[in-house]
Amino acid sequence: xxxxxxxxxxxxxxxxxxxxxxxxxxxxxxxxxxxxxxxxxxxxxxxxxxxxxxxxxxxxxxxxxxxxxxxxxxxxxxxxxxxxxxxxxxxxxxxxxxxxxxxxxxxxxxxxxxxxxxxxxxxxxxxxxxxxxxxxxxxxxxxxxxxxxxxxxxxxxxxxxxxxxxxxxxxxxxxxxxxxxxxxxxxxxxxxxxxxxxxxxxxxxxxxxxxxxxxxxxxxxxxxxxxxxxxxxxxxxxxxxxxxxxxxxxxxxxxxxxxxxx
Amino acid sequence: xxxxxxxxxxxxxxxxxxxxxxxxxxxxxxxxxxxxxxxxxxxxxxxxxxxxxxxxxxxxxxxxxxxxxxxxxxxxxxxxxxxxxxxxxxxxxxxxxxxxxxxxxxxxxxxxxxxxxxxxxxxxxxxxxxxxxxxxxxxxxxxxxxxxxxxxxxxxxxx
Numbered sequence: 001x002x003x004x005x006x007x008x009x010x011x012x013x014x015x016x017x018x019x020x021x022x023x024x025x026x027x028x029x030x031x032x033x034x035x036x037x038x039x040x041x042x043x044x045x046x047x048x049x050x051x052x053x054x055x056x057x058x059x060x061x062x063x064x065x066x067x068x069x070x071x072x073x074x075x076x077x078x079x080x081x082x083x084x085x086x087x088x089x090x091x092x093x094x095x096x097x098x099x100x101x102x103x104x105x106x107x108x109x110x111x112x113x114x115x116x117x118x119x120x121x122x123x124x125x126x127x128x129x130x131x132x133x134x135x136x137x138x139x140x141x142x143x144x145x146x147x148x149x150x151x152x153x154x155x156x157x158x159x160x161x162x163x164x165x166x167x168x169x170x171x172x173x174x175x176x177x178x179x180x181x182x183x184x185x186x187x188x189x190x191x192x193x194x195x196x197x198x199x200x201x202x203x204x205x206x207x208x209x210x211x212x213x214x215x216x217x218x219x220x221x222x223x224x225x226x227x228x229x230x231x232x233x234x235x236x237x238x239x240x241x242x243x244x245x246x247x248x249x250x251x252x253x254x255x256x257x258x259x260x261x262x
Numbered sequence: 263x264x265x266x267x268x269x270x271x272x273x274x275x276x277x278x279x280x281x282x283x284x285x286x287x288x289x290x291x292x293x294x295x296x297x298x299x300x301x302x303x304x305x306x307x308x309x310x311x312x313x314x315x316x317x318x319x320x321x322x323x324x325x326x327x328x329x330x331x332x333x334x335x336x337x338x339x340x341x342x343x344x345x346x347x348x349x350x351x352x353x354x355x356x357x358x359x360x361x362x363x364x365x366x367x368x369x370x371x372x373x374x375x376x377x378x379x380x381x382x383x384x385x386x387x388x389x390x391x392x393x394x395x396x397x398x399x400x401x402x403x404x405x406x407x408x409x410x411x412x413x414x415x416x417x418x419x420x421x
Contacts, residue, residue, distance in 0.1 A: 192332070196324050204320035210307050211316075227306060234327065241328050245335040254343055 015063050022059040026052060029097065036103040047095045054091030057083040062162060071152065074217045078225035079232070084162060085135070086236040089169035094243075098180035114181065123183035128191050131175035132198035135168040136205070143209055149216040172198070177243055188248045195244065199237050206230035269345035271414055277347045278407065280336035281354020285403075287330025289359040290322065293366065297379070308377040315374035322362070322370075329358075353406030360399030367393040 029051050033043045060066055061080035069076035098117075102110050116122070124130055142148055142161060151157045176195050178185060210226030213219050270277070297304040340346040367389065370376045379388040 192328065196321070196328050199324035199327070200317075200320040202320075203323045204316050207307055207316050207320065211311070230306075237324075237327055238331070241331045245332050248332075249335050249339060252339060 018063050019059065022055050022063075025055050029095070029100070032100050032104045036100055040103050043100065047100075050091045051095035051097070054088045054095060057091065058088035058166060061088075074214075074221040074225045075228060078228045081165060082229065082232045082236065085139075085165040085169035086233065089166065089173045090236060090240060092170065093173045093177055093179055096179050102181070117181060118183050125171055126175050126183050128175040128186060128194040131168070131171045132194055132201075135172040136198050136201040138164055138168050139202070140205055143205065143214045144212075146215055148214045152216070173240070176240065178247065188244075188251070191244070195241070199233070202233050202237075203230055206233065269343055270347040270350075271418060273340055273343065273345035274347075274350065274411070274414055276336060276340060276345070277350045278354040278357075280333050280340060281351040281356075282358030283329035283333030283336065285333075285355035285358030285360070285399075286362045287326050287333055288355070289363050289366075290326030291330065303380040305377045305381070308375065311376050312374060315370065315376040318370055318374055319376050322366075326362075347410065349406060350410035353403045353410060356399045356403030357407060358403075360396050360401075360403055363396035364393060364400060367396055 030048070033048065036043050061070075061084035066076055066080055070080050102113065105113060125134075142151075142165075147157075147161070151161050174180060174182060176191055206226045206229040208226075209229065210223050213222030217225070293304070298306070337346065337351070340351075367379075371378060371389070371392075378385055379392055
Protein backbone atom coordinates (compact mmCIF):
# COMPACT_ATOMS: atom_id res chain seq x y z
CA UNK A 1 0.00 0.00 0.00
CA UNK A 2 2.68 2.40 1.17
CA UNK A 3 4.92 1.33 -1.68
CA UNK A 4 2.11 1.82 -4.15
CA UNK A 5 1.46 5.31 -2.82
CA UNK A 6 5.11 6.30 -3.12
CA UNK A 7 5.17 4.93 -6.64
CA UNK A 8 2.11 6.94 -7.60
CA UNK A 9 3.48 10.14 -6.11
CA UNK A 10 6.78 9.81 -7.96
CA UNK A 11 4.79 8.95 -11.09
CA UNK A 12 2.86 12.21 -10.87
CA UNK A 13 6.03 14.21 -10.20
CA UNK A 14 7.62 12.52 -13.18
CA UNK A 15 4.62 13.30 -15.37
CA UNK A 16 4.93 16.96 -14.38
CA UNK A 17 8.59 16.89 -15.40
CA UNK A 18 7.67 15.35 -18.76
CA UNK A 19 4.95 17.99 -19.24
CA UNK A 20 7.47 20.82 -18.83
CA UNK A 21 8.75 20.91 -22.44
CA UNK A 22 5.17 21.05 -23.74
CA UNK A 23 4.17 23.91 -21.45
CA UNK A 24 7.36 25.73 -22.47
CA UNK A 25 6.55 25.20 -26.14
CA UNK A 26 3.22 26.98 -25.71
CA UNK A 27 4.67 29.83 -23.61
CA UNK A 28 7.56 30.47 -26.00
CA UNK A 29 5.23 30.47 -29.02
CA UNK A 30 2.80 32.91 -27.39
CA UNK A 31 5.69 35.15 -26.29
CA UNK A 32 7.12 35.18 -29.82
CA UNK A 33 3.70 36.06 -31.22
CA UNK A 34 3.42 39.04 -28.85
CA UNK A 35 6.83 40.33 -29.96
CA UNK A 36 5.98 39.74 -33.61
CA UNK A 37 2.63 41.55 -33.32
CA UNK A 38 4.51 44.67 -32.19
CA UNK A 39 6.76 44.63 -35.25
CA UNK A 40 4.82 43.02 -38.09
CA UNK A 41 1.18 42.53 -38.96
CA UNK A 42 -0.99 40.47 -36.62
CA UNK A 43 -0.11 36.81 -36.38
CA UNK A 44 -3.20 34.86 -37.60
CA UNK A 45 -5.46 33.41 -34.91
CA UNK A 46 -5.75 29.98 -36.52
CA UNK A 47 -2.01 29.51 -36.19
CA UNK A 48 -2.28 29.83 -32.39
CA UNK A 49 -5.05 27.22 -32.41
CA UNK A 50 -2.95 24.87 -34.55
CA UNK A 51 0.08 25.26 -32.30
CA UNK A 52 -1.77 24.66 -29.05
CA UNK A 53 -3.71 21.68 -30.44
CA UNK A 54 -0.49 20.26 -31.90
CA UNK A 55 1.27 20.50 -28.53
CA UNK A 56 -1.72 18.90 -26.77
CA UNK A 57 -1.87 15.95 -29.20
CA UNK A 58 1.89 15.38 -28.93
CA UNK A 59 1.71 15.55 -25.12
CA UNK A 60 -1.26 13.15 -24.99
CA UNK A 61 0.92 10.47 -26.56
CA UNK A 62 3.56 10.78 -23.82
CA UNK A 63 1.79 11.81 -20.62
CA UNK A 64 -1.59 11.16 -19.07
CA UNK A 65 -4.07 8.28 -19.19
CA UNK A 66 -3.63 7.27 -22.83
CA UNK A 67 0.17 7.08 -22.53
CA UNK A 68 -0.23 4.85 -19.45
CA UNK A 69 -2.66 2.60 -21.27
CA UNK A 70 -0.26 2.37 -24.21
CA UNK A 71 2.14 0.30 -22.08
CA UNK A 72 -0.38 -2.54 -21.95
CA UNK A 73 -2.56 -1.97 -24.99
CA UNK A 74 -1.25 -1.90 -28.53
CA UNK A 75 -4.47 -0.20 -29.64
CA UNK A 76 -3.83 2.76 -27.30
CA UNK A 77 -0.20 2.78 -28.42
CA UNK A 78 -1.33 3.10 -32.04
CA UNK A 79 -3.68 6.01 -31.30
CA UNK A 80 -0.76 7.70 -29.54
CA UNK A 81 1.48 7.02 -32.51
CA UNK A 82 -1.02 8.67 -34.88
CA UNK A 83 -1.19 11.72 -32.60
CA UNK A 84 2.58 12.00 -32.13
CA UNK A 85 3.79 11.07 -35.60
CA UNK A 86 1.09 12.47 -37.89
CA UNK A 87 -1.52 14.76 -36.37
CA UNK A 88 0.72 16.80 -34.03
CA UNK A 89 3.43 17.42 -36.68
CA UNK A 90 0.80 18.52 -39.21
CA UNK A 91 -0.79 20.97 -36.74
CA UNK A 92 2.59 22.33 -35.64
CA UNK A 93 3.72 22.83 -39.24
CA UNK A 94 0.49 24.75 -39.94
CA UNK A 95 1.43 27.05 -37.04
CA UNK A 96 4.54 28.14 -39.01
CA UNK A 97 6.90 28.36 -35.98
CA UNK A 98 10.01 29.08 -38.07
CA UNK A 99 8.37 32.06 -39.78
CA UNK A 100 7.33 33.38 -36.39
CA UNK A 101 10.84 32.89 -35.01
CA UNK A 102 12.33 34.76 -37.98
CA UNK A 103 10.01 37.70 -37.31
CA UNK A 104 11.02 37.96 -33.65
CA UNK A 105 14.77 37.70 -34.15
CA UNK A 106 17.04 40.66 -34.85
CA UNK A 107 18.12 40.97 -38.47
CA UNK A 108 21.58 39.61 -37.67
CA UNK A 109 20.32 36.55 -35.82
CA UNK A 110 17.67 35.93 -38.47
CA UNK A 111 20.39 35.95 -41.14
CA UNK A 112 22.48 33.53 -39.11
CA UNK A 113 19.44 31.25 -38.68
CA UNK A 114 18.65 31.31 -42.39
CA UNK A 115 22.31 30.40 -43.10
CA UNK A 116 21.93 27.39 -40.80
CA UNK A 117 18.67 26.47 -42.52
CA UNK A 118 20.46 26.50 -45.86
CA UNK A 119 23.32 24.33 -44.63
CA UNK A 120 24.00 21.05 -46.39
CA UNK A 121 22.95 18.60 -43.64
CA UNK A 122 19.59 20.31 -43.20
CA UNK A 123 18.90 20.44 -46.91
CA UNK A 124 19.62 16.70 -47.09
CA UNK A 125 17.21 16.02 -44.23
CA UNK A 126 14.53 18.14 -45.89
CA UNK A 127 14.68 16.23 -49.15
CA UNK A 128 11.26 14.53 -49.39
CA UNK A 129 12.79 11.12 -50.15
CA UNK A 130 15.17 11.27 -47.17
CA UNK A 131 12.49 12.62 -44.83
CA UNK A 132 9.88 10.04 -45.78
CA UNK A 133 12.41 7.20 -45.57
CA UNK A 134 13.36 8.32 -42.05
CA UNK A 135 9.68 8.59 -41.16
CA UNK A 136 8.10 5.45 -42.67
CA UNK A 137 11.33 3.42 -42.67
CA UNK A 138 11.65 4.06 -38.94
CA UNK A 139 8.13 2.74 -38.40
CA UNK A 140 8.88 -0.41 -40.40
CA UNK A 141 11.90 -1.05 -38.17
CA UNK A 142 9.87 -0.36 -35.04
CA UNK A 143 7.04 -2.77 -35.84
CA UNK A 144 8.80 -5.55 -37.73
CA UNK A 145 11.81 -6.10 -35.44
CA UNK A 146 12.25 -6.69 -31.69
CA UNK A 147 12.50 -2.93 -31.20
CA UNK A 148 8.83 -2.61 -30.23
CA UNK A 149 9.01 -5.14 -27.37
CA UNK A 150 12.46 -3.85 -26.32
CA UNK A 151 11.04 -0.34 -26.08
CA UNK A 152 8.36 -1.48 -23.62
CA UNK A 153 11.04 -2.62 -21.15
CA UNK A 154 13.64 0.10 -21.54
CA UNK A 155 12.56 3.60 -20.56
CA UNK A 156 15.38 5.41 -22.34
CA UNK A 157 14.72 3.53 -25.57
CA UNK A 158 11.04 4.34 -25.16
CA UNK A 159 11.78 8.08 -25.03
CA UNK A 160 14.26 7.94 -27.92
CA UNK A 161 11.78 6.09 -30.17
CA UNK A 162 9.02 8.58 -29.37
CA UNK A 163 11.25 11.57 -30.06
CA UNK A 164 12.25 9.96 -33.35
CA UNK A 165 8.61 9.32 -34.33
CA UNK A 166 7.76 12.96 -33.65
CA UNK A 167 10.82 14.52 -35.29
CA UNK A 168 10.60 12.27 -38.35
CA UNK A 169 6.89 13.08 -38.66
CA UNK A 170 7.64 16.80 -38.47
CA UNK A 171 10.51 16.57 -40.96
CA UNK A 172 8.29 14.59 -43.32
CA UNK A 173 5.50 17.19 -43.11
CA UNK A 174 7.81 20.17 -43.79
CA UNK A 175 9.38 18.30 -46.72
CA UNK A 176 5.93 17.95 -48.35
CA UNK A 177 4.11 21.15 -47.30
CA UNK A 178 6.00 24.39 -47.83
CA UNK A 179 4.66 26.77 -45.18
CA UNK A 180 7.84 27.72 -43.32
CA UNK A 181 11.10 28.62 -45.11
CA UNK A 182 12.92 25.49 -46.28
CA UNK A 183 16.47 25.02 -47.70
CA UNK A 184 15.50 23.73 -51.14
CA UNK A 185 12.09 23.65 -52.83
CA UNK A 186 11.13 20.69 -54.96
CA UNK A 187 8.37 20.69 -57.62
CA UNK A 188 4.79 19.55 -57.04
CA UNK A 189 5.03 16.40 -59.16
CA UNK A 190 8.15 15.19 -57.37
CA UNK A 191 6.61 15.79 -53.95
CA UNK A 192 3.30 14.22 -55.06
CA UNK A 193 5.07 11.01 -56.10
CA UNK A 194 6.98 10.82 -52.81
CA UNK A 195 3.78 11.62 -50.90
CA UNK A 196 1.83 8.81 -52.60
CA UNK A 197 4.61 6.25 -52.17
CA UNK A 198 5.10 7.10 -48.51
CA UNK A 199 1.36 6.96 -47.80
CA UNK A 200 1.34 3.60 -49.58
CA UNK A 201 4.21 2.34 -47.40
CA UNK A 202 2.23 3.48 -44.34
CA UNK A 203 -0.89 1.61 -45.51
CA UNK A 204 1.10 -1.51 -46.37
CA UNK A 205 2.72 -1.50 -42.93
CA UNK A 206 -0.74 -1.20 -41.29
CA UNK A 207 -1.95 -4.34 -43.06
CA UNK A 208 1.37 -6.07 -42.38
CA UNK A 209 0.88 -5.42 -38.64
CA UNK A 210 -2.65 -6.83 -38.98
CA UNK A 211 -1.31 -9.97 -40.63
CA UNK A 212 1.92 -10.40 -38.64
CA UNK A 213 1.56 -8.99 -35.09
CA UNK A 214 4.74 -7.36 -33.70
CA UNK A 215 6.58 -9.43 -31.09
CA UNK A 216 4.66 -9.58 -27.80
CA UNK A 217 1.42 -8.13 -29.20
CA UNK A 218 -1.70 -10.37 -29.04
CA UNK A 219 -3.34 -11.01 -32.43
CA UNK A 220 -6.62 -9.24 -31.60
CA UNK A 221 -4.82 -6.06 -30.54
CA UNK A 222 -2.57 -6.15 -33.58
CA UNK A 223 -5.63 -6.41 -35.85
CA UNK A 224 -7.33 -3.50 -34.10
CA UNK A 225 -4.09 -1.47 -34.07
CA UNK A 226 -3.45 -2.16 -37.76
CA UNK A 227 -6.93 -0.93 -38.69
CA UNK A 228 -6.55 2.19 -36.54
CA UNK A 229 -3.25 2.93 -38.25
CA UNK A 230 -4.79 2.36 -41.70
CA UNK A 231 -7.98 4.39 -41.31
CA UNK A 232 -6.65 6.94 -38.80
CA UNK A 233 -3.74 7.50 -41.16
CA UNK A 234 -6.27 8.09 -43.95
CA UNK A 235 -7.96 10.91 -42.03
CA UNK A 236 -4.72 12.83 -41.48
CA UNK A 237 -3.62 12.06 -45.05
CA UNK A 238 -6.82 13.61 -46.47
CA UNK A 239 -5.98 16.89 -44.72
CA UNK A 240 -2.33 16.70 -45.81
CA UNK A 241 -3.25 16.02 -49.45
CA UNK A 242 -5.91 18.76 -49.47
CA UNK A 243 -3.47 21.39 -48.22
CA UNK A 244 -0.87 20.16 -50.71
CA UNK A 245 -3.35 20.49 -53.60
CA UNK A 246 -4.53 23.86 -52.31
CA UNK A 247 -0.91 25.06 -52.47
CA UNK A 248 -0.68 23.84 -56.07
CA UNK A 249 -4.00 25.56 -56.87
CA UNK A 250 -2.68 28.87 -55.57
CA UNK A 251 0.70 28.53 -57.27
CA UNK A 252 -0.85 27.55 -60.63
CA UNK A 253 -3.37 30.40 -60.78
CA UNK A 254 -3.64 31.91 -64.24
CA UNK A 255 -1.54 35.05 -64.61
CA UNK A 256 -3.97 37.47 -66.16
CA UNK A 257 -2.77 40.34 -68.21
CA UNK A 258 -5.11 42.98 -66.91
CA UNK A 259 -5.57 46.05 -69.01
CA UNK A 260 -7.12 49.06 -67.38
CA UNK A 261 -9.40 50.84 -69.76
CA UNK A 262 -10.43 53.58 -67.41
CA UNK B 263 -17.87 33.79 -77.80
CA UNK B 264 -14.91 31.77 -78.99
CA UNK B 265 -12.60 32.19 -76.02
CA UNK B 266 -14.32 29.34 -74.18
CA UNK B 267 -13.56 26.96 -77.07
CA UNK B 268 -9.99 28.12 -77.35
CA UNK B 269 -9.40 27.57 -73.66
CA UNK B 270 -10.80 24.03 -73.83
CA UNK B 271 -8.48 23.20 -76.72
CA UNK B 272 -5.47 24.31 -74.70
CA UNK B 273 -6.35 21.99 -71.84
CA UNK B 274 -7.40 18.75 -73.55
CA UNK B 275 -4.87 16.76 -71.53
CA UNK B 276 -5.80 18.34 -68.24
CA UNK B 277 -9.51 17.59 -68.84
CA UNK B 278 -8.59 13.96 -69.47
CA UNK B 279 -6.25 13.73 -66.49
CA UNK B 280 -8.72 15.33 -64.12
CA UNK B 281 -11.50 12.98 -65.24
CA UNK B 282 -9.27 9.90 -64.96
CA UNK B 283 -8.12 10.84 -61.46
CA UNK B 284 -11.64 11.46 -60.17
CA UNK B 285 -12.98 8.34 -61.91
CA UNK B 286 -10.34 6.19 -60.24
CA UNK B 287 -10.97 7.87 -56.92
CA UNK B 288 -14.73 7.43 -57.26
CA UNK B 289 -14.49 3.70 -57.95
CA UNK B 290 -12.02 3.25 -55.08
CA UNK B 291 -14.35 5.20 -52.80
CA UNK B 292 -17.40 3.08 -53.72
CA UNK B 293 -15.25 -0.01 -53.17
CA UNK B 294 -14.21 1.15 -49.71
CA UNK B 295 -17.50 2.70 -48.57
CA UNK B 296 -20.04 0.25 -50.01
CA UNK B 297 -18.26 -3.10 -50.22
CA UNK B 298 -15.95 -2.81 -47.20
CA UNK B 299 -17.87 -0.65 -44.74
CA UNK B 300 -21.61 -0.93 -45.50
CA UNK B 301 -22.05 -4.44 -46.95
CA UNK B 302 -18.96 -5.95 -45.26
CA UNK B 303 -18.52 -8.18 -48.32
CA UNK B 304 -14.84 -7.32 -48.78
CA UNK B 305 -12.33 -8.17 -46.06
CA UNK B 306 -9.64 -5.85 -44.68
CA UNK B 307 -7.17 -8.70 -45.02
CA UNK B 308 -7.61 -12.16 -46.46
CA UNK B 309 -5.38 -14.91 -45.08
CA UNK B 310 -4.51 -15.99 -48.61
CA UNK B 311 -3.14 -12.55 -49.60
CA UNK B 312 0.48 -12.74 -50.75
CA UNK B 313 2.79 -9.85 -49.87
CA UNK B 314 2.68 -8.45 -53.41
CA UNK B 315 -1.09 -8.09 -52.94
CA UNK B 316 -0.49 -5.92 -49.87
CA UNK B 317 1.88 -3.72 -51.88
CA UNK B 318 -0.57 -3.32 -54.78
CA UNK B 319 -3.46 -2.58 -52.40
CA UNK B 320 -1.36 -0.06 -50.45
CA UNK B 321 -0.26 1.83 -53.54
CA UNK B 322 -3.77 2.01 -55.01
CA UNK B 323 -5.27 2.96 -51.68
CA UNK B 324 -2.83 5.86 -51.25
CA UNK B 325 -3.18 6.87 -54.89
CA UNK B 326 -6.99 6.84 -54.74
CA UNK B 327 -7.09 9.47 -51.98
CA UNK B 328 -4.57 11.59 -53.80
CA UNK B 329 -6.33 11.24 -57.15
CA UNK B 330 -9.78 12.12 -55.75
CA UNK B 331 -8.56 15.32 -54.11
CA UNK B 332 -6.15 16.39 -56.85
CA UNK B 333 -8.78 15.56 -59.52
CA UNK B 334 -11.26 17.89 -57.79
CA UNK B 335 -8.69 20.70 -57.62
CA UNK B 336 -7.92 20.19 -61.32
CA UNK B 337 -11.64 20.64 -62.13
CA UNK B 338 -11.68 23.94 -60.23
CA UNK B 339 -8.55 24.95 -62.11
CA UNK B 340 -10.17 24.14 -65.47
CA UNK B 341 -13.32 26.05 -64.49
CA UNK B 342 -11.44 29.18 -63.50
CA UNK B 343 -9.74 29.05 -66.91
CA UNK B 344 -13.09 28.46 -68.70
CA UNK B 345 -11.47 25.30 -70.02
CA UNK B 346 -13.67 22.59 -68.54
CA UNK B 347 -15.01 20.27 -71.23
CA UNK B 348 -17.54 17.98 -69.52
CA UNK B 349 -17.84 15.52 -72.41
CA UNK B 350 -14.10 14.87 -72.53
CA UNK B 351 -13.90 14.96 -68.74
CA UNK B 352 -16.59 12.24 -68.44
CA UNK B 353 -14.63 10.22 -70.98
CA UNK B 354 -11.62 10.43 -68.70
CA UNK B 355 -13.77 9.62 -65.66
CA UNK B 356 -15.11 6.43 -67.27
CA UNK B 357 -11.65 5.46 -68.51
CA UNK B 358 -9.99 5.93 -65.10
CA UNK B 359 -12.84 4.30 -63.19
CA UNK B 360 -13.25 1.40 -65.62
CA UNK B 361 -9.52 0.70 -65.86
CA UNK B 362 -9.12 0.64 -62.09
CA UNK B 363 -12.20 -1.55 -61.58
CA UNK B 364 -10.96 -3.99 -64.21
CA UNK B 365 -7.52 -4.08 -62.56
CA UNK B 366 -9.15 -4.59 -59.15
CA UNK B 367 -11.52 -7.28 -60.46
CA UNK B 368 -8.95 -9.28 -62.41
CA UNK B 369 -5.42 -8.73 -61.10
CA UNK B 370 -6.13 -7.82 -57.47
CA UNK B 371 -9.08 -10.14 -56.76
CA UNK B 372 -8.21 -13.11 -58.95
CA UNK B 373 -4.46 -13.12 -59.59
CA UNK B 374 -3.18 -11.65 -56.31
CA UNK B 375 -6.20 -12.85 -54.29
CA UNK B 376 -6.18 -9.78 -51.99
CA UNK B 377 -9.79 -10.57 -51.12
CA UNK B 378 -12.90 -11.74 -52.98
CA UNK B 379 -15.96 -9.63 -53.83
CA UNK B 380 -18.07 -11.70 -51.42
CA UNK B 381 -17.47 -14.75 -49.27
CA UNK B 382 -19.43 -18.01 -48.88
CA UNK B 383 -21.29 -17.57 -52.17
CA UNK B 384 -20.85 -18.81 -55.73
CA UNK B 385 -18.33 -16.13 -56.77
CA UNK B 386 -18.36 -16.45 -60.58
CA UNK B 387 -21.51 -14.33 -61.30
CA UNK B 388 -20.19 -11.58 -59.02
CA UNK B 389 -16.87 -11.54 -60.84
CA UNK B 390 -18.56 -11.44 -64.26
CA UNK B 391 -20.88 -8.56 -63.33
CA UNK B 392 -17.99 -6.65 -61.73
CA UNK B 393 -15.66 -7.01 -64.70
CA UNK B 394 -18.29 -6.50 -67.41
CA UNK B 395 -19.35 -3.19 -65.81
CA UNK B 396 -15.66 -2.25 -65.74
CA UNK B 397 -15.20 -3.12 -69.40
CA UNK B 398 -18.31 -1.15 -70.44
CA UNK B 399 -17.06 1.92 -68.55
CA UNK B 400 -13.64 1.57 -70.12
CA UNK B 401 -15.00 1.29 -73.68
CA UNK B 402 -17.54 4.12 -73.25
CA UNK B 403 -14.73 6.30 -71.88
CA UNK B 404 -12.48 5.55 -74.83
CA UNK B 405 -15.29 6.38 -77.29
CA UNK B 406 -15.92 9.76 -75.64
CA UNK B 407 -12.21 10.57 -75.58
CA UNK B 408 -11.83 9.59 -79.24
CA UNK B 409 -14.86 11.68 -80.24
CA UNK B 410 -13.84 14.80 -78.36
CA UNK B 411 -10.35 14.39 -79.78
CA UNK B 412 -11.83 14.51 -83.27
CA UNK B 413 -14.14 17.43 -82.38
CA UNK B 414 -11.15 19.37 -81.11
CA UNK B 415 -9.33 18.86 -84.41
CA UNK B 416 -12.42 20.08 -86.28
CA UNK B 417 -12.59 23.16 -84.03
CA UNK B 418 -8.94 23.87 -84.63
CA UNK B 419 -9.64 23.55 -88.34
CA UNK B 420 -7.00 20.89 -89.01
CA UNK B 421 -9.54 18.36 -90.38
